[in-house]
Amino acid sequence: MLKTLPVRPLTQAAFKPFGQVIEADASRMKLINGGNTERFHALAEAEVVGDGARVILNIFRGQPRPFPYDVAMMERHPLCSQSFSPLSGRPYLVVVSEDEDGKPGEPQVFLARADQGVNYRRNVWHHPLMTIGEPSDFLVVDRDGPGNNLEEFFFSQPYSISEPSL
């Protein structure tokens, strides 16, 4: 019997150990463009390391996951942060773990609204993109360059996520 993980709303406070929530936070707002535009400034930072590395923008198109979903693995990127901003106007799940001696601890599951992106800090364990219900596009800011930027971990006993109620 797999352990079923609780699904919590995504908030800046809850996500702080893992990175930043990219949302229109009124406390970060300044007016620009002669008052036409609200700039929510520096909600996240793209960090890349290593010689010959560059910050790149990509689109990820994820197929919806089946539920209940078995979380059998997690991954992390030693050389860069990685951000996901939803372009399709749909909520999605964010699954992250604190590091425990080089392995991911028990995953934490957050339900992100359609107007919330996330930025995983460098080396933060996360599950690959988990979309709900329909194929969904995301703008992804991460890294291109030489070096091994992917580490994967497979759980001996997977965890389960029930279908989230939207």
Next chain:
Amino acid sequence: MLKTLPVRPLTQAAFKPFGQVIEADASRMKLINGGNTERFHALAEAEVVGDGARVILNIFRGQPRPFPYDVAMMERHPLCSQSFSPLSGRPYLVVVSEDEDGKPGEPQVFLARADQGVNYRRNVWHHPLMTIGEPSDFLVVDRDGPGNNLEEFFFSQPYSISEPSL
């Protein structure tokens, strides 16, 4: 009588002198995440220069522009590229100029679809965010750090843009 600028569809070919179109280009696709996700790779690059600079992610919320719209000024950023990816599922206008001896030439106007972002190369003249019809949010990737990163130019004779037909 102001000169009315034509509005053209945004395409990678037409936009090439100014930067990149950030769209799900099938030629840049590779499957990742065990086949779950299509990654449209490195559609654009964030370029920042200068000591102490970092690549940041922001949200811009633009109020709709009135039409006919008078293009009275253009701006450029000497220290960074700047990308705009629509988060609100709405088309918008992109207004850019080639540089002519340190000043913007006659502006070129592109109608971007809701699924097309743009990345202005460093030092490319552009008009501030031009949304249509309703307030719209964009993910913006640009720069934070010291130094003067804004240059503005005001036309002695503005240009006009008619309300685009969507």
